[in-house]
Every structure is written in C-alpha cells, then in structure tokens.
Amino acid sequence: xxxxxxxxxxxxxxxxxxxxxxxxxxxxxxxxxxxxxxxxxxxxxxxxxxxxxxxxxxxxxxxxxxxxxxxxxxxxxxxxxxxxxxxxxxxxxxxxxxxxxxxxxxxxxxxxxxxxxxxxxxxxxxxxxxxxxxxxxxxxxxxxxxxxxxxxxxxxxxxxxxxxxxxxxxxxxxxxxxxxxxxxxxxxxxxxxxxxxxxxxxxxxxxxxxxxxxxxxxxxxxxxxxxxxxxxxxxxxxxxxxxxxxxxxxxxxxxxxxxxxxxxxxxxxxxxxxxxxxxxxxxxxxxxxxxxxxxxxxxxxxxxxxxxxxxxxxxxxxxxxxxxxxxxxxxxxxxxxxxxxxxxxxxxxxxxxxxxxxxxxxxxxxxxxxxxxxxxxxxxxxxxxxxxxxxxxxxxxxxxxxxxxxxxxxxxxxxxxxxxxxxxxxxxxxxxxxxxxxxxxxxxxxxxxxxxxxxxxxxxxxxxxxxxxxxxxxxxxxxxxxxxxxxxxxxxxxxxxxxxxxxxxxxxxxxxxxxxxxxxxxxxxxxxxxxxxxxxxxxxxxxxxxxxxxxxxxxxxxxxxxxxx
Ligand code: TPP
Numbered sequence: 232x233x234x235x236x237x238x239x240x241x242x243x244x245x246x247x248x249x250x251x252x253x254x255x256x257x258x259x260x261x262x263x264x265x266x267x268x269x270x271x272x273x274x275x276x277x278x279x280x281x282x283x284x285x286x287x288x289x290x291x292x293x294x295x296x297x298x299x300x301x302x303x304x305x306x307x308x309x310x311x312x313x314x315x316x317x318x319x320x321x322x323x324x325x326x327x328x329x330x331x332x333x334x335x336x337x338x339x340x341x342x343x344x345x346x347x348x349x350x351x352x353x354x355x356x357x358x359x360x361x362x363x364x365x366x367x368x369x370x371x372x373x374x375x376x377x378x379x380x381x382x383x384x385x386x387x388x389x390x391x392x393x394x395x396x397x398x399x400x401x402x403x404x405x406x407x408x409x410x411x412x413x414x415x416x417x418x419x420x421x422x423x424x425x426x427x428x429x430x431x432x433x434x435x436x437x438x439x440x441x442x443x444x445x446x447x448x449x450x451x452x453x454x455x456x457x458x459x460x461x462x463x464x465x466x467x468x469x470x471x472x473x474x475x476x477x478x479x480x481x482x483x484x485x486x487x488x489x490x491x492x493x494x495x496x497x498x499x500x501x502x503x504x505x506x507x508x509x510x511x512x513x514x515x516x517x518x519x520x521x522x523x524x525x526x527x528x529x530x531x532x533x534x535x536x537x538x539x540x541x542x543x544x545x546x547x548x549x550x551x552x553x554x555x556x557x558x559x560x561x562x563x564x565x566x567x568x569x570x571x572x573x574x575x576x577x578x579x580x581x582x583x584x585x586x587x588x589x590x591x592x593x594x595x596x597x598x599x600x601x602x603x604x605x606x607x608x609x610x611x612x613x614x615x616x617x618x619x620x621x622x623x624x625x626x627x628x629x630x631x632x633x634x635x636x637x638x639x640x641x642x643x644x645x646x647x648x649x650x651x652x653x654x655x656x657x658x659x660x661x662x663x664x665x666x667x668x669x670x671x672x673x674x675x676x677x678x679x680x681x682x683x684x685x686x687x688x689x690x691x692x693x694x695x696x697x698x699x700x701x702x703x704x705x706x707x708x709x710x711x712x713x714x715x716x717x718x719x720x721x722x723x724x725x726x727x728x729x730x731x732x733x734x735x736x737x738x739x740x741x742x743x744x745x746x747x748x749x750x751x752x753x754x755x756x757x758x759x760x761x762x763x764x765x766x767x768x769x770x771x772x773x774x775x776x777x778x779x780x781x782x783x784x785x786x787x788x789x790x791x792x793x794x795x796x
Contacts, residue, residue, distance in 0.1 A: 234409030236375050237266025237402035240395075243383055244326070245272045249299045251291060251660045252276065253284040257303020257345070260330025263402040264301065276660065276689060278653075279681035281307045285314025285327070286653020286679065287660070290618070292323040293640050294661035297387065299326040304396075306345045308355040313647055315392045316362040320645040322455035324386040324393075327363065329355065331396035334370040356396065364391035370398045372406050384418050390455040421543075423560040431545040431553040431561060435514075435538050436568035438547050439469075442512035444575040448494050449483035450476040451644070452517030453558075456542035461562035462516055463487065468566035470573040471514075474503050477629055478524050479517065481617075481639025485632055491579045493629055496526040497784065498777040500630065501586050506579045507532075514538040517558065519644060526781055527788030595743050600627060600698075600773045602744050606751055607668065607696065611637050616665045618658060620651035622672035622705045624698065626775035638665055649678025656682050659691040667693035674703045674717050683726055686762050687734040694754050694763045697722050701771045708774060708782025709789070722766045735761035742768045 240263070244252065251274045256264055267273050278284040284300040292298030298318075302311050308329050318325040332343055332352060340350040347354060359366055365385035367378035379395060386393040439445050447466055453459050459482055466473045466489055474494040475483040484490065492500030494507045507513060508531040515537055522528060539546045545561055546552040588605070604627045611617070611631065616638025619628035625641060633639055640658060642650045655669045676697055686693060699722060703715040723738035730736040737758040739750040747767065754763035 233405035233407050235266055235403050235405055236369070236372065236397065236409055237263050238269065239376055239409035240328070240379055240397070241267045241270035241273055243379065244299055245270060247297050247383060247387065248295055249297055249326070250274060252299045252301055253278050253287040253291070253657065254301040255281050255284055255303065255307055257307055257330060259304040259332065259345070259399040260301055260307075260328075262399060263328070263330050263397055266402050267301065276685060278656070278685050281310035282314055282649070283653035283656065283679050283682040283685070285311040285325070286317070286650050287657030287682070287685075288325045288327070289314060289318045289321070289323055289650070290640065290654030290657030291661040292318065292325050292657075293654070294616075294638070294658050297324045297326070298657060298661075299328065301328045301330070303330050304332060304343070304345050305347070305355045309358060312358055312362065314650075314653065315359070315394075317642055317645040317647050317650060318392045319362045319364075321642060322390045322452065324390050326383060326386055327359070327392055327394050329394065329396040331368070331370070331398050333400045334398040335400075337370045337398075356394070359394040362392065363394045364389040366394040368396045369401065372401060372404065372408070375401065376408055388418055421557055423557045424555040427553045427556045428560055428564060430551070431547070431556045432564045432568055434547045434551055435545065435565055438538060439512055439514070440570045442510075442572070444510050444578060445471050445512040445514070445572060446474060446507050446510045446575050447471045448474045448476060448507060448513055448515045448518070449479045450515055450518035451478040451482070452519065452542050453479060453482040456517055456558035458516070458542075458559040458562055459483075461559040461566075465562045465566040465569075468571070469569040470571040470576065472506060472576045472579055474507055476515075476518055476524060477625075478519060478643035480629060480641070481633065484635065486635045489576050491576070495524070495629075495777075496530040498526055498626070498781050502579055502583050505582070506575055510536070510575055512536050512538070514540065516540045516562065517542065521644065522788055523646070523785065524643065527784035527786075529784050594745055598741065598743055598747055598767060598769060600769050600775065603696070603698075603747060603767055603769070604628075604631065606747055607670070608632065610668060610694075610751060610755065613637060614665055616640065616658060616662060616667050618651050618655050618667055618669040620669070620671040620675045621646040621648050622675055622703075623700075623774050623778050624670040624672060625705075626777040626781070628670055629777070630775070638662065648672075648675035651675065652679040652682055655693050655695065656686050656689070656691070659686065659693050660689060667691075669693060669695045671695060671697055672704070673697060673699045673701070673720070673722065676722065677717065677720070680725060681729070683762070683764070684729045687730055687736050690734065691762055692735075692760050694765065697764065697766045698769060699766055700769050700773065704771065704774055705778060705782070708778050709786045723764060726764045736764070737761045738764045738766070740766045740768065
C-alpha cells in the first residue's frame with residue numbers, strides 16, 4: 232500500500248504526542264495542511280499570525296513535552312523566527328514546519344514570490360540555522376522520511392526546536408516508503424559514563440559531607456534534563472533546604488517541607504537569600520546565571536563553594552568537572568551517598584518571620600498591585616497554571632506560592648514581550664485539565680493581542696489579567712524616558728470586538744478591590760467556562776519592591792563604562 236509524505240509527517244506528530252498543530256496557511260503549505268487535517272488524531276489550530284503560532288507551539292510544548300507549528304515559505308518563516316528563538320532559549324522541542332518551494336525550482340535561479348526577491352533558496356534556512364538544533368530541507372521523496380525522522384528525533388533528544396521544510400508539491404504524492412511501519416525512528420537512551428558518574432558522585436559526596444550547612448538550588452534546566460523527580464528524591468534523602476532560581480520557578484515543588492523560596496540575590500524571597508549566600512556549600516542543579524537572574528551580576532556566590540550540575544556535566548568547586556554524566560543519574564546516585572544534614576533548614580525555620588499581609592483597603596480606594604496578587608494567590612490550586620509575561624508580572628508572579636501541581640510558565644532567558652498571549656493559547660490547548668491564569672502587562676499585550684481570537688474559537692476558558700499601568704514599567708525602573716509611555720487602549724472593548732458575539736467570552740474592568748473580588752467570583756462562577764478577560768487599572772508607579780531593586784542593579788550593569796584601552 233502507499234502512503235503520502237504529508238500523511239507520514241502527520242503520523243509522526245501523533246506518535247510523539249502532538250494533537251494540535253498551530254498554523255497559518257499559505258500557498259506553499261496548503262496541500263500539506265490537507266494531509267495534516269486528514270489525520271484523525273490531529274487538530275489544526277489556525278492562528279492570526281505566525282509569531283503567535285510559534286508562541287502557541289512553545290506553550291503547548293511546555294505542557295505536553297513537544298509542540299508543532301506550520302507556516303509558509305519565508306513570509307511565514309521569518310515571522311515565526313522570534314518564537315523559535317524563544318523556544319530554543321527555553322529548551323523546548325518545537326517542530327517548526329514550513330511549506331517550501333516546488334522541488335523543481337531548487338537548483339534554478341528562479342525568483343519566487345514571498346521571498347526577498349533574490350534567487351536564493353537558502354535564505355530562510357540560514358535564518359533558522361542558529362535557532363534550531365537540526366534542519367531538514369525535504370525536496371525529494373527518496374530520503375524524505377529519513378530527513379523528517381532525524382529532525383524530529385533530534386528535537387526530542389536535544390530538547391530544542393527543529394526546522395523542517397517540505398516542498399509544496401511533495402506532500403500529496405503516493406509513495407510506498409511512507410506506508411512502512413513500524414516506526415523506524417529511534418531515540419538512543421542517554422547513558423552516563425559509569426566511571427565519570429562514580430567519580431563525580433564520590434567527589435561531590437566528599438565535598439558536601441564535610442560542609443556545615445549545605446543547600447540545594449534548582450534551576451531552569453531541570454526541565455530539559457527531566458530530572459525534577461530525582462531532584463526531589465535527593466532533597467528528601469539529604470535533608471538540605473531547597474531553593475529555586477527565579478527562572479526555574481515551577482520546576483521545584485513549593486509545598487516540599489524543605490522549600491525555602493526563590494534564590495535571586497538581593498531580590499530573593501524573605502530569608503532565602505540569606506540562607507543560600509551564607510551556606511558553606513551549595514548545589515546548583517541546572518542553573519543559568521545570566522545578567523537578569525544574577526540581578527546585574529550581584530550574586531554573592533563563590534565558585535569554590537558550589538557544585539554545578541548541568542544536564543550532562545558536573546563541576547565540583549574549583550576542582551574536577553566531569554562530562555557525559557547525566558543529571559538524573561547523578562542526583563539519584565548522590566542521594567545514596569550524602570549524610571543527612573538539616574542544619575540550614577533548621578536555621579531558616581528559626582529566623583523566619585512570615586512576610587506582611589497586604590492590607591484590605593477602603594471600598595473605593597484605587598487597587599494596588601500587591602492586593603491584586605493577594606487575590607490571584609487565592610485562586611491557585613492543582614487545577615490551575617500561571618503564565619507570567621515579561622514585565623513587573625515576572626516579579627509579582629515570582630512571589631506566588633504554588634500549591635502542588637499548579638503549573639507555572641514564563642520566559643525568563645529570552646524575555647520577549649507578547650510571548651504570553653500565544654503561550655496561553657498553546658498551553659491551554661495542551662492542558663485541558665488546568666485553567667490558565669495569565670498575568671499580562673498592557674505593553675506586552677499590544678504586541679500579540681490578536682490571538683485572543685483563537686482562544687475564543689478553541690473554546691478555551693483561561694483567565695487573563697491585563698494589568699493596565701499605562702506603560703513599559705519594567706523599563707521605567709531600568710531607564711526612564713518618554714518612549715516608556717504607551718497609548719492607552721480600551722482593552723476590554725478590543726476583546727469584546729474580537730469576541731463579536733461568537734463563542735464564550737466575558738470581560739470586566741476593575742479599579743478597586745471590591746470590583747476585583749466580584750470579577751474573580753464571576754470568572755470562577757457564572758463564567759467558569761468562558762474566556763475571561765479582566766482589565767485591572769493600577770497606578771503607573773505601583774510596582775513590586777523587587778523590581779525597584781532589580782531595576783537599579785540591572786541599570787548599573789548595563790551602564791558599566793567601557794574598559795580603558
Ligand atoms: N521587545 C521585545 C520583543 N521584547 C522585549 N523584552 C522588549 C522589546 C523590551 N521590553 C522589555 S519589558 C518591556 C519592553 C518594551 C515592557 C513591558 O511592558 P508591560 O507589558 O506593560 O509590563 P510592565 O513592565 O508595565 O509590567
């Protein structure tokens with residue numbers, strides 16, 4: 232029997248766990264889309280633009296482990312690049328599929344539409360090369376299945392996005408190769424080098440067992456290394472306190488008895504920074520120390536006291552660094568070799584005084600940001616997920632205490648504003664058992680607002696808090712100027728216009744705590760099955776205290792003068 236290339240790709244997507252593909256049609260991908268639709272287990276989600284389709288695939292991959300989008304040659308491809316760059320930075324396997332030129336045009340000097348007008352067939356490919364871990368340009372049937380399977384398995388193995396371009400005339404041609412089963416693609420399991428693993432565990436155990444008050448800190452690469460469970464087992468076994476880096480929030484259980492908060496240098500949660508920085512040994516598991524997460528390079532962390540565990544390497548103080556040692560293997564083996572030491576947890580509990588509770592204000596007093604987040608905190612449970620946009624939401628959401636199984640997603644390494652709208656669409660589509668609570672600043676929302684449309688079309692029931700503070704506040708705290716003031720929109724009016732009477736959508740504007748409480752009651756009551764959009768008005772200078780501190784430190788890091796020549 233014969234299959235088709237389009238059918239083959241559709242089947243592979245289903246086999247790796249994709250059920251929804253985010254797409255924008257174009258003449259180069261139409262036939263391919265027909266074949267994706269023909270696969271009963273695949274649902275095509277048409278988006279308003281490619282950037283959002285890419286962000287949706289990113290959000291989907293966060294919930295499901297893998298995501299996919301389909302765009303058209305160059306005009307679509309170049310539009311989705313920013314989203315794919317973001318997925319790379321967050322170690323998300325996103326399969327980015329492009330409907331490409333007719334196979335007969337390769338090797339000619341023809342000029343194609345939707346390109347920059349040069350007879351250059353590699354221009355789009357070259358753009359994708361630096362933001363994907365593998366690229367497949369499929370322009371003949373002979374090795375098509377091999378190219379596709381290699382790209383897909385590389386994405387899963389590396390936990391990074393890949394680019395697959397398929398000539399527009401190939402998707403529908405019957406070809407015996409594509410009917411062949413079982414699955415020829417194969418994912419070789421990563422097995423640690425036993426000698427390296429043993430040496431790393433030995434050296435780390437010796438290092439930590441002589442420490443007085445060691446601590447464990449989880450970072451963002453726990454996800455890609457699939458080591459969250461091993462991290463918790465290690466924490467249980469050794470008795471050390473566990474903290475999370477800001478970019479790793481959501482990957483470390485905050486209901487764990489040893490959890491002490493977010494380690495973020497000068498803007499850490501109460502008492503967490505003090506405990507981590509005063510420890511005589513710390514284990515950072517999957518960290519990224521960038522200028523933002525290190526609060527303008529101001530962390531008081533010393534390499535000689537640190538064990539750094541990366542997905543495939545362990546470095547012990549200033550001493551040995553062992554490669555081809557995988558994180559989960561290492562943590563599991565280490566758990567059996569550490570002496571139990573709860574000194575730092577005990578110290579934390581002795582000094583800890585809970586942070587003050589935001590006061591209830593008078594009825595018609597303007598709403599303050601910390602009151603808003605007090606209410607959001609109360610909404611959280613195992614059946615919710617928080618999506619936090621770049622901006623002051625980073626800092627406010629960072630302080631939310633996550634109940635067991637509550638999801639948490641943001642994009643701290645890349646920090647591209649507008650990401651959260653597409654990511655909310657994709658995450659909600661993948662995690663139907665959770666209600667997404669998205670916190671989005673007005674400036675970010677202006678970038679990608681259109682795909683509220685797709686959320687309504689898909690019948691999603693996320694709750695979006697649009698925080699209207701009239702500007703790019705995070706930027707104000709780094710460096711202010713007239714460019715940080717934005718045009719005020721009627722945000723609920725915009726969403727109502729997109730809703731246009733089709734589907735379930737409910738909007739409200741709130742200016743006081745009472746109005747907020749009422750809106751939340753409606754969103755979780757009468758409108759629990761609707762997309763709920765709550766525009767919250769706050770003062771333009773009402774920010775988290777963490778943003779103020781962080782902003783000054785990032786500002787001074789940005790403005791370091793050039794070194795003298
Ligand atoms: N362009 C992109 C694509 N990403 C960025 N991060 C920036 C520009 C720079 N930038 C970072 S945060 C920000 C901007 C413009 C403003 C965010 O404003 P808003 O969403 O209103 O949140 P607020 O800071 O007010 O909480």
